[in-house]
Amino acid sequence: MGETEKRIETHRLRCLSKLKMFLLAITCAYVSKTLSGSYMNSMLTQIERQFNIPTYLVGFINGSFEIGNLLLIIFVSYFGTKLHRPIMIGVGCVVMGLGCFLQALPHFLMDRYEYESTVSVSGNLSSNSFLCMENGSQISRPTDHPSDCVKEVKSLMWIYVLVGNIIRGIGETPIMPLGLSYVEDFAKSENSPLYIGVIETGAIIGPLIGLLLASFCANVYVDTGSVSTDDLTITPTDSRWVGAWWFGFLICAGVNVLTAIPFFFLPKTLPKEGLKVNDEIIKNDKEEKQREVKKEKDGITKDFLPFMKSLLCNPIYMLFILISVLQFNAFVNMISFMPKYLEQQYGKSASDAIFLIGIYNLPPICIGYVVGGLIMKKFKITVKQAAHIGCWLSLIEYLLYFLSFLMICENSSVAGLTTSYEGIQQDLYVGNTILADCNKDCNCPSKTWDPVCGDNGLSYMSACLAGCETSTGTGINMIFQNCSCIRTSGNSSAVLGLCDKGYECSMMLQYFLILSVVSSFIYSLSAIPGYMVLLRCIKPEEKSLGVGLHAFSTRVFAGIPAPIYFGALVDSTCLHWGTLKCGEVGACRIYNSINFRYIYLGLPAALRGSSYIPAFLVLIILRKHCLPGENIPLGTIFEETKSTGKENECKDTLQNSKELNDEELKTKL
Template sequence: MAENEKRIKTHRIRCLSKMKMFLLAITCAFVSKTLSGSYMNSMLTQIERQFNIPTSLVGFINGSFEIGNLLLIIFVSYFGTKLHRPILIGVGCVVMGLGCFLQSLPHFLMERYEYESTVSVSGNLSSNSFLCMENGTQIIRPTEDPSECVKEVKSLMWMYVLVGNIIRGIGETPIMPLGISYIEDFAKSENSPLYIGFVETGAIIGPLFGLSLASFCANVYVDTGSVNTDDLTITPTDTRWVGAWWFGFLICAGVNVLTAIPFFFLPKWLPKEGLKSNADIIKSDKEEKQREEVKKKKDGITKDFLPFMKSLLCNPVYMLFILISIIQFNAFVNMFTFMPKYLEQQHGKSASDVIFLIGIYNLPPICIGYIAGGLIMKKFKITVKQAAHIACWLSLTEYLLHFLCFLMICDNSSVAGITTTYKGCIKPEEKSLGVGLHTFCTRVFAGIPAPIYFGALVDSTCLHWGTLKCGESGACRIYDSANFRYIYLGLPAALRGLSYIPAFLILNILKNRHLPGENASSGTILTEAKTTKKENECKDMDQNSKVLNDNELKTKL
């Protein structure tokens, strides 16, 4: 007896420590992947200026991450659960590090950055204004003599950034679906929301570090160390300034590789958290052996794939949720991707200041929300229906508050020669595949196309394009503030408004459904208690009536 208790105690300690190790490792993985992702988004303007490419092409480069991700997401989500999930996640982190390193290579392969003298800034930008630039004018100067045209070697160097971003997307593929499914498989059902909340918090801490790193790099000249920065005639507020975008990618590469190390020492399976007896432990061990035997069968991996896919595609709530995610993701990708450019152009702030402000004002509330959401779901045992209602109504409230952004209006900056004259619900066994299919759809229909078409719309508001030595147009230097504002705020608002149609359909469908976990709710327990009470009363009345009838019969006899 003592030996069994000792075995159970040792088992619990081992299971708890392994789960905590995995929880810490996967949280760090989320930090590293979002660190590199947020840094990439923050450096898009610097990459655009470095390679003198239009915003639509920059949007394609940014969307290439989704291309690499969708190549494997569904298969990794399903088949990955049959393999060693921690090792797959570790390999993914290493691949992400390789992609980040590849993105930094152009800086070491091409010549030093040379900015044209077409646009210059005069006056004091945003010195006495909280939101808008004040007393700022920009002067258009003649372009250089076309006879000096020399074909630049760096014209296609942006391909390294593109390929590196695709590789980074491939490496990110196993982290979310396999990490979440690993937690849900081996954690207590009531602990899963809290654990996932901590993991998602890592997805917010990562951008905090990424934006801070981007803010620092954007304030450092791209060729610092190889040129004398005292001789520069531009400052970080100039539209021709390019920060040291390559330096942050090297740091991201190192962080991703270091994050991969713990996953190679974690087990393939863990005993289910919360086992109370020796019988439970033996049962868990038997289930683990059975899973191993199923895995060894050649046809055991693929036989359930098509039925699971059919089940997911025939689930109306799940498909409506995918539709909501696609529409909302289109809006959020556009706003987050081009937020640094919008704030920089609209309010006259430097790229470094803009990136820093984004991290300070946006991410901490989201971080608090993830933790608070996990704690609330665990404490109050929030059901699926309740969670759907909370998410829908809070999102609608935030959407209505979003329209206040339209009140923050800034006029175009004074640009001589342009704006002014020169004078002045699913099944547990389907959850991993469901997460993968959801991610695949949002990548295909939102993550890839959104930055491209939104970048093209932003290009349409350009007032003045930079000019290369050969006379070809480069990156945009000045945008029409009013049209930029209408596109940046208006299109995401329209998309988000459209997404609430399927959201209300989901609430209507869930209203008449009995879902797992609802038996634990107080309302259901109260109903069951009343029903039981009535049944007991009926039984007592029947018994009493039988007793009375027997007594009457005896008296008559």
């Protein structure tokens, strides 16, 4: 008898260790998938410049992840639990690694990145052929070889990034639902929230690492190792700069593949944690699960239409979907293009912009989720109270959001674009004002973007257009002298790069970041109560379908289209487009920061403002509508359901709540 008990105890400890191994593995998987997602989102500007594509196309590439996710979500939702879940998760991680590798592949298939410049680094700098010379011939001309032009214009290397992002979305699909369900099935009911909390920690650590990695890669030149950085005439703050975007994708690919390895050694099923294990219990447990799976399979088609009809006729549920779609449209746009906004509005480099987003926005979001959950548990918030808390906190954050319209910087002063050569501000570049009396005889290229900053604080599109006749130094340290368009009492010299926007603009950036900290905290504080209203406004048997339909709607009507139409609106504010060898339009070099600000801040404000109409309707309906168990405090839902024998409903509520929290965090990042 003693030997039998010892064998059972040993088997129990072995199964317990396997559950802990799975917990560690799935946490690492969460870190890897959120690491890849946050890195991809931060590299959009670098990808735009590398492939010389417009912003709306970059938005489509970014939204392709959701397309890949939707391709498998139905299969995973209905058939995932019937297969070997750890192996499916491992395969998903490998697929994500393959997607990341495909995204980095164009770097190795393309030639070196060549930015447009009037200065020929490889040429003879002493010739000064890129400066103002009467009757001179400029070196920056469209190529004389049509074949090179056709090759460049028809280059579709960005499709690798698009396909890779779709594959990454496909691979990410099974990780969250199958990982959480595996823990739910084999962990103690009292340990399950703790385990899922540990898993969610990975979804917090991953984006932080991803943003730091993106900040580092954006500061390293794309062709580092094969090009001498001493010869470069651009810095990370230049709109032509492309960071080593491919390097981070290789790291993400390696991390995803490594996290997949443990899943292939984990069993399909485990005994329930804390129960005595013997062969008879395992056999009965398997038979019971097989009966449940068969029953569920038989009920899928039978219950689908009635459940759909019930959900579509549920006014609170449908209004909540409308609110989510409008809010997600606003936040997907803001987060996707925030690095570009900080670059154009405040003159920061892509590396600094990404780093600031990670430091200022991520911590308050995480703290807001934790505090929101603790408040609901401690004060035993009911459904109607949660609806009011979520609505009014969100409204307060929305009103604070309008302060960001005051934290502005003016357009960069570029002669011929935003100002005249006399330094007088003008709204937009209209007509051919690039040339002036001071440079009309210099035979300068009028489309090439190679800005210099003059002693007078005014920027010029090139040293030639500034009327500079001589130069000293090499690389980024070049100094141009005797510039006829720079009217100063001194030497009338200029240096490479746009002029700095000044101290006042730097202070405005600090105010904007502080406001974003407060706004992120308040909005994340309201997220948990809002989603609990979603979970409690539908019947328990409809929860799975209801949550799936909600996620499907937000992805189809927000996650996919929002970056595309928002990118097209951003493109409309471009003041000067880059020029390829054959004269075709490349990526935008400078935007009208005033119009950009109106679109970046104004469109989300309009979308969010319209979402409060259905939000107030929900509050009105809740006053007259009785929800199932609405008097049960949400903070004690797990204890209440356990004491009344509703373990399945409790499990479903917990799992769906965690899935939604993960989806919200992913969207915010």
